[in-house]
Amino acid sequence: MGARGDAAALRSLPAVHELAAALDAPHRLAVAAARRAIDEQREAVRSGAPANGDLLPRARELLAELERPGLRQVLNATGVILHTNLGRAPLAPSAREAVARVAHGYSNLELDLETGQRGSRHAHVAQLLAELTGAEDAIVVNNGAGAVLLAAAAFAGPGRAIVVARGQLVEIGGGFRIPEVIAQSGARLIEVGTTNRTRLADYQRALRDADGGVGAIMRVHQSNFRTVGFVEDVPIEELCELGVPVIDDIGSGWLASQPAPIGGEPAPIGGGETIPVDEPLLTASVAAGAALVCCSGDKLLGGPQAGLLVGQRDAVAAARQHPLARALRIDKLSLAALEATLRLYRDPERVLREIPVLAMLAAHPDTLAARAERIAAGIGEAASVVAASGRVGGGALPLLELGGPAVALAGEPEALAGALRAGQVPVIARIHEERVLLDPRTLTEEEVPLVIEAVRGALAE
Numbered sequence: 001m002g003a004r005g006d007a008a009a010l011r012s013l014p015a016v017h018e019l020a021a022a023l024d025a026p027h028r029l030a031v032a033a034a035r036r037a038i039d040e041q042r043e044a045v046r047s048g049a050p051a052n053g054d055l056l057p058r059a060r061e062l063l064a065e066l067e068r069p070g071l072r073q074v075l076n077a078t079g080v081i082l083h084t085n086l087g088r089a090p091l092a093p094s095a096r097e098a099v100a101r102v103a104h105g106y107s108n109l110e111l112d113l114e115t116g117q118r119g120s121r122h123a124h125v126a127q128l129l130a131e132l133t134g135a136e137d138a139i140v141v142n143n144g145a146g147a148v149l150l151a152a153a154a155f156a157g158p159g160r161a162i163v164v165a166r167g168q169l170v171e172i173g174g175g176f177r178i179p180e181v182i183a184q185s186g187a188r189l190i191e192v193g194t195t196n197r198t199r200l201a202d203y204q205r206a207l208r209d210a211d212g213g214v215g216a217i218m219r220v221h222q223s224n225f226r227t228v229g230f231v232e233d234v235p236i237e238e239l240c241e242l243g244v245p246v247i248d249d250i251g252s253g254w255l256a257s258q259p260a261p262i263g264g265e266p267a268p269i270g271g272g273e274t275i276p277v278d279e280p281l282l283t284a285s286v287a288a289g290a291a292l293v294c295c296s297g298d299k300l301l302g303g304p305q306a307g308l309l310v311g312q313r314d315a316v317a318a319a320r321q322h323p324l325a326r327a328l329r330i331d332k333l334s335l336a337a338l339e340a341t342l343r344l345y346r347d348p349e350r351v352l353r354e355i356p357v358l359a360m361l362a363a364h365p366d367t368l369a370a371r372a373e374r375i376a377a378g379i380g381e382a383a384s385v386v387a388a389s390g391r392v393g394g395g396a397l398p399l400l401e402l403g404g405p406a407v408a409l410a411g412e413p414e415a416l417a418g419a420l421r422a423g424q425v426p427v428i429a430r431i432h433e434e435r436v437l438l439d440p441r442t443l444t445e446e447e448v449p450l451v452i453e454a455v456r457g458a459l460a461e
């Protein structure tokens with residue numbers, strides 16, 4: 001089309017208010033959708049596309065996009081149980097109900113119902129955490145990263161140092177790097193040992209030589225990687241005997257008592273199978289005498305985003321009194337979900353059944369096989385059941401492969417995965433060896449019909 005044709009096509013575009021008037025939506029929204037449709041068309045004409053006579057259908061599409069919430073439900077078919085991009089742990093039914101109750105009206109968040117005086121929001125979970133972990137006291141904050149920062153800050157002071165093994169100066173993800181966290185806490189960092197080997201004598205020498213005093217030793221779990229081979233580090237029990245407070249950042253919050261994973265021993269799971277849960281146990285660090293043990297609420301603990309600090313009374317009090325505690329405080333909805341999640345841990349059988357993360361980890365192979373078959377049958381001939389392996393994710397158990405069935409889909413994988421993400425209920429799949437795979441482990445029974453419908457829709461495109 002020549003310049004003159006362009007000009008005519010541009011002149012024929014409707015006015016924003018005309019197009020908006022034809023849309024059934026609040027004025028501001030209708031105008032926004034109409035303006036987008038017209039802008040799009042103007043761009044298209046300028047780049048030589050033929051003019052589109054009727055902009056109304058496109059304006060309606062754009063309106064639907066604007067009306068759709070930004071944060072919405074997706075179906076996790078990746079097989080990665082703790083997917084940080086997908087919001088990590090789904091909540092247990094009782095935790096969801098607790099959130100709804102607290103969201104609905106007022107609560108005794110910071111009110112002591114007995115005295116009528118101001119109470120502490122930590123009181124709702126401190127006792128429960130003490131009971132479950134054996135700790136003297138506890139405080140909870142906004143997330144695991146906040147817990148680590150607060151723990152370091154509680155032991156920092158003018159000229160005070162925090163001692164960390166070189167093999168533990170890690171980056172957790174999202175730019176959260178231990179040396180920088182310690183700098184933010186106000187403490188001086190003393191590094192000991194080497195990347196692969198650190199011995200008790202390295203810590204002892206550092207404690208002897210440090211001028212200005214050592215506030216704490218910090219141990220950091222290698223959450224999202226492992227060093228193997230010629231490696232050595234100091235067990236938490238020995239660190240706790242050095243006479244300096246120990247902060248133990250265990251990351252994943254492994255507290256399950258049924259699948260007893262002490263010392264990385266295989267944990268019994270569904271159907272008598274075993275999963276080698278090689279993650280530090282919260283109770284073990286408390287028993288060893290760590291001053292503060294930090295972990296995340298939404299990793300293997302299976303609760304909401306939160307940061308837990310459990311440990312010795314004085315250390316918890318120091319954390320609670322630090323100004324950062326206010327800045328990092330947990331909100332009431334997360335607190336409600338956390339309390340309900342922790343209550344489940346009182347009953348080992350309910351834990352495995354009702355905490356979705358643990359149920360997925362422990363899913364019986366027969367259950368997964370049946371679910372995969374149901375999904376494949378519902379989709380039709382484009383689907384077949386194959387053997388695959390999933391992951392825990394979220395920086396937990398990085399070497400563990402969770403074997404099981406998956407539903408493989410025929411079709412160009414990138415385009416198909418894109419169509420699945422673009423659906424009404426987006427399905428997030430995994431691509432492996434040029435095929436789209438749907439993993440039944442991270443889908444619930446109730447989600448199966450939704451997945452089938454979404455996949456059929458995507459395949460029809």
Ligand SMILES: *Cc1c(COP(=O)(O)O)cnc(C)c1O
Nearest residue numbers: 143144145221223250251296395
């Ligand atoms: C995940 C993790 C954190 C951060 O916890 P978030 O809840 O993600 O903020 C800190 N330390 C370790 C060792 C972790 O694995």
